[in-house]
Amino acid sequence: MSEHKMFRLGVVVNPFAGIGGALALKGSDGADIREKALAQGAEKKANQKMQLALSKLTELSSSLEVVTAAGEMGETVCQELGFNYRVVFQSEQAQTEGEDSEKAALAMVEEGVDLLLFAGGDGTARNIYHSVAGRVPVLGVPAGCKIHSGVYAVTPAGAGEIAAKMVRGELVSEQDGEVRDIDESAFREGKVRAKHYGEMRVPHDLVYLQSVKMGGKESEELVLLDIAAHIAEWMDEHADTCFVMGSGSTVAAVMDELGLKNTLLGVDIVKNKTVVANDVTAAELLSLTANQSTQLVITAIGGQGHLFGRGNQQLSPEFIKKIGKQNILVVATKQKLEQLNGRPLRLDTSDPELDNLLAGSFSVITGYHDRVLYPAI
Structure with missing residues (x-):
C-alpha cells in the first residue's frame, strides 16, 4: 500500500518445539524430554519452520520493523534472512523454557507490534496466551508435536502468506482462535486429555459470510x-x-x-x-x-x-x-x-x-x- 507506517512484526521461536516428535516422545514439554531428545540426536527444526514463514516477507522488508528475541528464539533466523531487526528480549538460560517465550511475547506486546508471529506447538501457544491474551493479533507457525490449538496456520508458508497480506495492507479476516493443550504424560499412556485455556485474536484469509x-x-x-x-x-x-x-x-x-x-x-x-x-x-x-x-x-x-x-x-x-x-x-x-x-x-x-x-x-x-x-x- 502507498501510505502506511512501518509494520511492526514480533517474531518468537521456541527452538525446542517438536524436538520429541521424530523420536516418538509424544511431545517436547519438560527439560528431561528435551535432554533425552538431544541425546538421541534429535534436530531442532522450529527455526527452519519460521524461516519458511518469514521467507514470504523478504520482499516486503522495507515496510517491516521486526522485533525479536536473542539467538535461536528469533534473532538467528531474522539475521539469516537479512531483515533489519531489534532484539527486545534475552534469555538468561542456555536451554530456553516456556517462561522465556512468555517474557519475549510480553516485551513485544509492549513494543506495540501489529502482529506476533510465533513458532511452536500447543505448549508455546499456551505461553503466548499467558502474555498476550487478546491484546494483539497472533499467528502460529506450526512447529510442535501437538497442534490442537486454532491459533496456527495450516503450514509455515501459509502463515507467511497471511502475514504478508497484513504488511501490504490487504483485507485480512480476524477470528478468535482457541488455545488447547493436552496432558503429555497421559498422552504417553495412550490417553488424550485436551484442555481449553482461552482464545486469542488470529488473522486468516479474507472470508465473506x-x-x-x-x-x-x-x-x-x-x-x-x-x-x-x-x-x-x-x-x-x-x-x-x-x-x-x-x-x-x-x-x-x-x-x-x-x-x-x-x-x-x-x-x-x-x-x-x-x-x-x-x-x-x-x-x-x-x-x-x-x-x-x-x-x-x-x-x-x-x-x-x-x-x-x-x-x-x-x-x-x-x-x-x-x-x-x-x-x-x-x-x-x-x-x-x-x-x-x-x-x-x-x-x-x-x-x-x-x-x-x-x-x-x-x-x-x-x-x-x-x-x-x-x-x-
Missing part, C-alpha cells in the same frame, strides 16, 4: 443488519456500559436497528440500549461518561477513511485517552474498506502523540461475529 452475499458480492443492507446484530449482542453482554455512538451512516444503521433516535452528524450516548443523550458536545461527553465504563462505536468518515478528525470533533483527545484503544469498536462493511483502495484509516485527533499510540491494526467489525484487521495511521 454467505449470509450477506448476493451475486457474489456483499448486500449493503444485509451487512448493516449483521453489524447491528453484533453490536446489539455486545451491548447485552456489557450491561451498564456507556456506548458512545459516533457519526456516520453505518453507526446510524445500528441505531436504527436498535430503534433509537440517532444524530447522523453528531455523537449520542446509549446505556442499556436506551438513549442517555443525543448530539452531545465534547464537554458533555466527558461529563456524562465520567467514572463509567465506556466504549466508543465509530466508523470511517469521508473519502479518505478518517476515524477521527472529520465530523466528530466532539471525540476529544481527552475522551479518547480516557477510554483507550481497547474500547474503540470500529464498524464498517468490507465493501467500504475496499473502496479505500488500500489506503489506511486516518487518525487526526489533533494530538500527534495520541495518533501515534492509536496507529497500527484495528479490529474492524464487518458483520455478525465477523471482523477484519485493517491498518490506521
Whole structure:
C-alpha cells in the first residue's frame, strides 16, 4: 500500500518445539524430554519452520520493523534472512523454557507490534496466551508435536502468506482462535486429555459470510443488519456500559436497528440500549461518561477513511485517552474498506502523540461475529 507506517512484526521461536516428535516422545514439554531428545540426536527444526514463514516477507522488508528475541528464539533466523531487526528480549538460560517465550511475547506486546508471529506447538501457544491474551493479533507457525490449538496456520508458508497480506495492507479476516493443550504424560499412556485455556485474536484469509452475499458480492443492507446484530449482542453482554455512538451512516444503521433516535452528524450516548443523550458536545461527553465504563462505536468518515478528525470533533483527545484503544469498536462493511483502495484509516485527533499510540491494526467489525484487521495511521 502507498501510505502506511512501518509494520511492526514480533517474531518468537521456541527452538525446542517438536524436538520429541521424530523420536516418538509424544511431545517436547519438560527439560528431561528435551535432554533425552538431544541425546538421541534429535534436530531442532522450529527455526527452519519460521524461516519458511518469514521467507514470504523478504520482499516486503522495507515496510517491516521486526522485533525479536536473542539467538535461536528469533534473532538467528531474522539475521539469516537479512531483515533489519531489534532484539527486545534475552534469555538468561542456555536451554530456553516456556517462561522465556512468555517474557519475549510480553516485551513485544509492549513494543506495540501489529502482529506476533510465533513458532511452536500447543505448549508455546499456551505461553503466548499467558502474555498476550487478546491484546494483539497472533499467528502460529506450526512447529510442535501437538497442534490442537486454532491459533496456527495450516503450514509455515501459509502463515507467511497471511502475514504478508497484513504488511501490504490487504483485507485480512480476524477470528478468535482457541488455545488447547493436552496432558503429555497421559498422552504417553495412550490417553488424550485436551484442555481449553482461552482464545486469542488470529488473522486468516479474507472470508465473506454467505449470509450477506448476493451475486457474489456483499448486500449493503444485509451487512448493516449483521453489524447491528453484533453490536446489539455486545451491548447485552456489557450491561451498564456507556456506548458512545459516533457519526456516520453505518453507526446510524445500528441505531436504527436498535430503534433509537440517532444524530447522523453528531455523537449520542446509549446505556442499556436506551438513549442517555443525543448530539452531545465534547464537554458533555466527558461529563456524562465520567467514572463509567465506556466504549466508543465509530466508523470511517469521508473519502479518505478518517476515524477521527472529520465530523466528530466532539471525540476529544481527552475522551479518547480516557477510554483507550481497547474500547474503540470500529464498524464498517468490507465493501467500504475496499473502496479505500488500500489506503489506511486516518487518525487526526489533533494530538500527534495520541495518533501515534492509536496507529497500527484495528479490529474492524464487518458483520455478525465477523471482523477484519485493517491498518490506521
